[in-house]
Amino acid sequence: EVQLVETGGGLVQPGGSLRLSCVASGFTVTSNYMSWVRQAPGKGLEWVSVIYSGGFTNYADSVKGRFTFSRDTSKNTLYLQMNSLRAEDTAVYYCARALYFDYWGQGTLVTVSS
């Protein structure tokens, strides 16, 4: 059974950093595109970043230069390192599989506030 479990969310001050994790089971993260998608409170969905099966990464302009998507294949785990956080980064962050997001995690809430 495919499962994605995100952890690492919490309250952080503007300018701070946070690292999210997404543990995958039931498949290997290197066999698919994997993405982070976020949803601000009461708002729609926004794609954040992708990592290709070969390891190449791509980012939305809104996070480019501040966020880094990586993975540990030995742990079948994805990471989103978020630096220089802003209030507008406040959202539930989901990891999702493939380009058309066939599986999603339950999400982890990141709140950026002083």
Next chain:
Amino acid sequence: EIVMTQSPATLSVSPGERATLSCRASQSVSGNLAWYQQKRGQAPRLLFYGASTRATGVPARFSASGSGTEFTLTISSLQSEDFAVYYCHQYDNWPLTFGGGTKVEFK
């Protein structure tokens, strides 16, 4: 960036009625279009990919069609569990983009 526009923003429907949701892309996305259903407090759920391919477990009352820039999601006879927000999503070009969503609410 490809802008995805969904209409209407809110659709008021009675159980048993038909619901038709639209999604328009600012440029062609070929057939690289997906639909999701999201209920309050839950992660989105994939309904369709490839514009019209039903995902595993999606009831037959849901159908989807379209290509290029115009896409439609239809729910033939609304059930109580179908009241939710629906999003379209193009995966033809980077950045991947979503429509703003259509909320299907009880009339």
